[in-house]
Amino acid sequence: MDNFALHEIDLLKGDMVYFFTDGYADQFGGPLRKKLQYKNFKKLLLVHCRLSMTEQQYNLDKALKDWKGSSDQIDDILVIGVKII
Numbered sequence: 001m002d003n004f005a006l007h008e009i010d011l012l013k014g015d016m017v018y019f020f021t022d023g024y025a026d027q028f029g030g031p032l033r034k035k036l037q038y039k040n041f042k043k044l045l046l047v048h049c050r051l052s053m054t055e056q057q058y059n060l061d062k063a064l065k066d067w068k069g070s071s072d073q074i075d076d077i078l079v080i081g082v083k084i085i
Contacts, residue, residue, distance in 0.1 A: 023077035029068035
């Protein structure tokens with residue numbers, strides 16, 4: 001097992017922090033049945049990060065369903081968003 005490194009990040013009121021598994025970005029779909037990829041997942045988070053947590057959940061769920069279409073879900077998917085208040 002590799003050694004862990006300690007990283008400290010200063011957070012400000014209103015900041016959003018997301019924790020996620022690779023399942024969302026690795027999901028196959030779209031017109032060419034390719035992976036969504038991290039760059040597209042990041043864009044989704046940035047587009048919706050100013051919305052309420054409930055709206056973010058709805059929009060991320062909808063985007064995933066739209067992306068995968070009739071493709072099966074291939075992996076576990078976990079996204080946790082934390083807003084600093």
